Amino acid sequence: MxxxxxxxxxxxxxxxxxxxxxxxxxxxxxPPFDVPFSTNVPVPLAAVSTTTYTRTPEIPMNINLDAKIKENNPNYSINNLKSVKLSTLKVDFVSSTLDTRLNAIRNARIYVKAPNQPERLIATAYDNTNPDTITFTVVDEELINYFRTNENSLIFEVMASTPTADQLTVRISSGFKIRVQL
Missing domain, CATH: 1.20.5 (Single alpha-helices involved in coiled-coils or other helix-helix interfaces)
Known part of the structure; x- marks a missing residue:
């Protein structure tokens, strides 16, 4: 028994x-899939202090996840969105007015912003010395509420390694891991 x-x-x-x-x-x-975002943006860099952060203007992303989801499967929509997480983020040097490179930025923080949502820190970089690329450490947090709309943007905060005033053009490359379910 x-x-x-x-x-x-x-x-x-x-x-x-x-x-x-x-x-x-x-x-x-x-299955979960990546949604890449890449754009060239001008970033005004005016830092007189090397101990405080300077905030740049908002950088619109305007990622339309509903369209990206339908590209992968037309039977799904933004209503089936279950998860959005940042997977990668880096900034590459493109040009500058006065030949300032990215090593002028010692520390950087990036926030995501959307209507009716508080700004949220999503990536950080500390002790940068690379003149061409800043690779960020991403925060493993759920960002779904920032992408239910396509009115989303990024905000940079930078701390300079030396007092600097210049206009940089950088290429922002990021990837978002998206999960959709019935």
Whole structure:
């Protein structure tokens, strides 16, 4: 009798775990995918202090996730969005007015902004010495509420390594991991 109940218990666990795998597979019928964002933007750099952050104007992203989701599967929409997380972020030097390079920026913080949402810190870079690229450490946080609309933007805060005044043009490259379910 004990062997029969043990066999029945193992069989029941196998069925329950298999059903859970099937349900999860069906719910994730559209596997997670990346949505890249890349743009060249002018960044006014006017830092007289090397100990405080200077905020740049907002950089509009205007990512339309509804269109990106429909590109991957027309049966899904923004209403099926379950998760948005920043996966990568880097800034590359393009040009400057007075030949200032990115090593003029020692520390940087990037925030995401959307209507009716507080600004949220999403990436940081500290002790930069690279003149061509700043690679950011991204925060592993849910950003879904910032992308339910396509009115989203980034805000830079930079701390200069030396007092600097210049107009830089940089290329922002980022990737967002998107998960959609029924």
């Amino acid at each position: 004990k062997k029969l109940s043990l066999i029945f218990g193992l069989f029941a666990m196998l069925i329950v775990s298999s059903c859970r795998d099937i349900v999860n597979t069906v719910l994730d019928a559209l």
